[in-house]
Amino acid sequence: MQTEAINRPSEDVLIEGDHNYSTLTEKISTVVTEGKIPRNLLMVFGFAGLCLTVFLIAVAYLFAVGTGVWGINNPTGWGYAIINFVWWIGIGHAGTLISAILLLMRQRWRTSINRLAETMTLFAVMCAGLFPILHLGRPWIFYWLMPYPNALAMWPNFRSPLVWDVFAVSTYFTVSLLFWYVGLIPDLGTIRDKVKSRVGKVLAGIFALGWRGSVAHWHRYESLYLILAGLSTPLVLSVHSIVSFDFAVSIIPGWHTTVFPPYFVAGAVFAGFAMVLTLVIPIRHWYGMKDLITMDHLEWMGKIMLTTGLVVFYGYLIEMFYAAFSGNQYEIALAMNRLTGPYQVSYFLLILCNGLVPQFMWSKKLRRNEVSLFVVSMFVSVGMWLERFVIVPVSLTRDFMPSSWGMYDPTIWDIGTYVGTFGIFLGGMVVFMRFLPAIPMSEMRHLLHMTHAEKGHAHGGAH
């Protein structure tokens, strides 16, 4: 009994089939070196191009006329732009959690999905970053947000969480980019050696920074990777906490509530895992990578989605309870507004999407079923968007003075800008998958080594 317990190998099957180091490398690298793109992915790329066109038109019109083309008004100064900003930046969090926190926690199932998730982070943060800049009204002077010496006596107000956002998001993007790039270096070395085209060889060669896989290289690489993971970990908490401060440090009912920081972070990871699942489930089919992105990977993501979903649901419950408990008439009015006001449908849909549907993930059978995982992840993505909708316009349209109440109706330009960012996101993901290895080859080889070593050990232990 006891010897079995010691030697019991990791229960998860993270690499299926009879792979060795060279078949692993071959399988992942040929996607890049041979450059065959599955037809379905080309269709995604076409769709992305369409979205991007919509985006360009919407933004061109916005620049020409101004933010008045959006549905924002008085009292609803924040609309789709802020909702979309928070939604996109939240999605990025899964990448950071998978790559950094799970690495520090020695969770092996991160390998193979980490590169895709990290890339998703980068594009999601880019999409997010666009919205506040577009919302500036005069986006060409966005650099006024930065504290730089100038003759205009311009200086950001450091008490404003919007300024903290500038630092939080730019730090997040920088560290995520570095982490992603450092992780790519050994694989770039492999691509450089395998790719046939001259341009590819030169480019991969430049970015591989002279990688030769020597012991010294690996040693430095491993330390740097660990340091970057350490740096990224607080960012998982800090970025979305600061985003939540945008709301919570005000005194608007529904915004000013202390649970916001952890609740936003959980919501971010929740939305992020939903997006990773949405992307990974079709991709593993189209590229025939089911042996490398296994059911166990998907099940783990389902579990994380359930856990973070429960935290988010806890947040909804707590908000309602303390509104009643506080005895504060404005808090009570807001709670009633969510339940019975003009936007009540969005609140109930939110509870359905984020509160009830993820409960299906308690079932192991449904966690191991691609269809149910995909459907639940879609509900979650919609639900997390609705959550920000419930926070932003529902609180703003009815403030303290009934005489200043209003309604918020998004225009076609709001919707166009939002849909447009999918062009950037999906287009970016397809381009990445074509030109760079979507699954980390060096880490997969290491994982294979570990599993083999364990199996051998278990075998030996039985004697």
Add this chain to the structure above:
Amino acid sequence: MEATKPRFPSLTGIQVLGAVFGIAGLGYWATTVGSNPETAWQSYTYGFFAWLTLSLGLLGLTILVNLVKAKWGLPFVRFSEAGVRMLVLMLLLAIPLVFVGLSHVYPWAKPGGVPEWGQTFAFKKAYLEPGFFTLRLALYFAIWLGFGFALIRLGKKQDETGDPNLENRRSSIAAAGAVFYVLAVTFAVTDLIMSLEEHWYSTIFGLLNVAGQALAGTALVTVFLISVRNNETYEGVIPARQWRDLGNLLFTLVVFWAYLAFSQLLIIWSGNLPEEITYYMNRSEGPWFYVGVAICFLHFLLPFLLLLSSRVKKTPGMLAGVAVFILLMRAAEVTWAVIPSLHREGLPFLPTDAAAFIGIGGIWVAVFCQVLKSSKLIPSYAPVTRRLVEHA
């Protein structure tokens, strides 16, 4: 199998010491009940809550270890389960508080209630009705004890039958347990502590307490495991990474607690609303200001910096020192969270407060030692090094 039976040194000394302190503390406390019941029961609530959070921290840790099937949890899971059993004692100690002390402690339980609660407080008035309060407290204990003992029972069963599938069963129970544990703790601290204030509320308070409890529980487990590591029972059971894992868990919880506490402060401070900011105003007057500052530096910054160092985490002696220090700071933080909410005139911390804390704590320690003495401290399914297996 016989070789892994617990051989446990010198718990009797601690147990006797605990009993002596317990009887002395509660004895002194009892002499003050007649003359000043209000203060005495306030002190009792404080002492009760402080030791309740520690027991709940151990329950939380038990749930976590079972949920993630943590190998690093096996050397101490029986110890943290002993903490779950302490909730029975806390349930007994809750009885006098509920049936005698309530109207002396809580403004809403006083005859006439809170006069300035107007129409919008209808829910709060109904919610904080003493009968309903008692019913809820019973429900919280039922949840904690129910899940806690279910895990204990299945662990014991695995000890006897060796059936590895029980590990998965426990993990499933722990998953549901985690949900109900967090909910019950949230509402329990709302009832027991937040309702000491007439107007203050904070939606992060439940999570803040969950984090604080888990930190206290982990620190206690760390201190215990380090102090018995050279004991025969534990030989070959503690993996090489144990101290680093516990150190990292402590580090994470220190940071997580500080993150939640800071979030609450920042949001309330910048909102500056009268019903919320008074919480911090009360805590920035007189000595509480210095306690608050000390908590920032000593509950967060110092353990944070120490636990960053891998040398501290690898050296059992150093790690135990940090864990003891964290336990002291947890006591300080609980004091800082409870006592200023009592809105007392004069001295901020009274002899009865100390007496109740030490008295309840003494009894807690004495009973805890008894539970430990009668438990099998290592699960038979814990991985044991080859040498010991051969030896057995």
